Amino acid sequence: MKNNIKVQRAIFNLTQQDLAEKIGVSRQTINALEAGKYVPSTVLALKLSRLFGKNVNEIFDLEEGD
């Protein structure tokens, strides 16, 4: 699972903290997501989708192992 949360976040000029608060998760969750440490739930993906005005598919992408 790849994602471009970091890029989207840059576009909106938000800190990890800011984003975490807007989405309703912890800052560590955002950090770990950006670091590719794990895969979010679909609720979280949809919230990011809504916030960034992009389809989930434009933010997240499957990789070989998935």
Add this chain to the structure above:
Amino acid sequence: MKNNIKVQRAIFNLTQQDLAEKIGVSRQTINALEAGKYVPSTVLALKLSRLFGKNVNEIFDLEEGD
């Protein structure tokens, strides 16, 4: 979290079993998803998206509580 997996599955004329195998999860997982028992991971959502040829956003939708 709402989803229309059941409808997509009907369009492709697949049983829950069929779908489960194509996606790589158990039949009960598909059943529980259709029943709205829980929210899938984004990997699972993307696999369904790919299989059905629809954006994740066209298959899944946020609800009040989410």
Add this chain to the structure above:
DNA sequence: ACAAAATGTAAAGTTTATTTGTCATATTGG
């Protein structure tokens, strides 16, 4: 009507997401 296939459901167990707390390092602004 009968048998087979499909679906609903539920408990117990394993794995993975997410939180909370904490500390170290980098980056930015005055």
Add this chain to the structure above:
DNA sequence: CCAATATGACAAATAAACTTTACATTTTGT
């Protein structure tokens, strides 16, 4: 340069996803 802010990272704990097994009910085809 100094202080504040932002990021990276880790460990322990909790919550939620997902599996396996198993059985009951419904639907479908002949």
